[in-house]
Amino acid sequence: MNNEVVSIDLGSNSFRVLKYDCLNNKIISDYHEVVGMADGLIDTGLISSEAQQRVIKALKQSIKEINYDPSIAVAVTTAAMRKASNNKEVLKNFEENTGVKFTIIDGIEEARLTLLAIKYALKREKIDSSKFILLDIGGGSTEIIVNTKEKYESHSFDFGIVTMTQKFFKHNDLQKDLNSRKLEIKKYLDSLDLNLNDYTFVATAGTPTTIAAVKLGQDFFSYDKEVVNGTIVNLDDLKDCLSIFDNSNKNEITKLVGKGRVEFIQVGIYIYQAIFEVLKKNESIVLDDGLREGVAINHCLETKCEG
Structure with a gap:
């Protein structure tokens, strides 16, 4: 299991998950869904509760389909989360509901x-x-x-x-x-x-x-x-x-x-x-x-x- 990693990229529109074999540099399985996280962000400066629900649903679905331990997934999120004024509470919500801990990375x-x-x-x-x-x-x-x-x-x-x-x-x-x-x-x-x-x-x-x-x-x-x-x-x-x-x-x-x-x-x-x-x-x-x-x-x- 040490040779495998699960990475998650939560973007402004897309949510992408990958199970990767480090030993052979090969993709084992992947998951992709459009979650529209940045919907309304330009007007409100917030990640909406509807968008949060979509992300939580997608995370749960990916855990089921790819079969991974959410607590050890390497999860990053980008521009929308960088901009959102409620990003801390949003990420807390994700972790409490799915076990996935995200890191906001800069450009x-x-x-x-x-x-x-x-x-x-x-x-x-x-x-x-x-x-x-x-x-x-x-x-x-x-x-x-x-x-x-x-x-x-x-x-x-x-x-x-x-x-x-x-x-x-x-x-x-x-x-x-x-x-x-x-x-x-x-x-x-x-x-x-x-x-x-x-x-x-x-x-x-x-x-x-x-x-x-x-x-x-x-x-x-x-x-x-x-x-x-x-x-x-x-x-x-x-x-x-x-x-x-x-x-x-x-x-x-x-x-x-x-x-x-x-x-x-x-x-x-x-x-x-x-x-x-x-x-x-x-x-x-x-x-x-x-x-x-x-x-x-x-x-x-x-x-x-x-x-």
């Missing part, structure tokens, strides 16, 4: 752990991992990590698909918001003084993986991460996806992207498109691996060192 640690997972994934997919720019579009924040051989620079930007969508529904000025975000990202990249041509563009999280899946003819129910991993997505694929969503009804979109993602996916694509434009890239490599894999791998490495 820097989130980037480090996600990068760790992506480096392992690129190696597994036999893709050159010396110089790449990693985009991780979350529900409440967006991380950009510039990896140059053994060094990296990361920055967490204060916008994500959930928060931007909720703002957009309220003020209806998505393009203006995106333009100012593009300037913010460009300013950050300029400060690093890079030759962007030398860097591969890699993307992780729900939006890029959904576009890759649609490109491959998969939907939410036939989603296969092993096939999605390493898929090349280009700007035309983004346009095709937007066109499919524009011409589909809610049920058809739900079948493609899954419940709880329908209202966010288009904003996710616009964010992804904006990063393509800032980086002056035509294509990106998509990987399903992310924070929960990074948390698991990090734990394996730490316990190995201690052992």
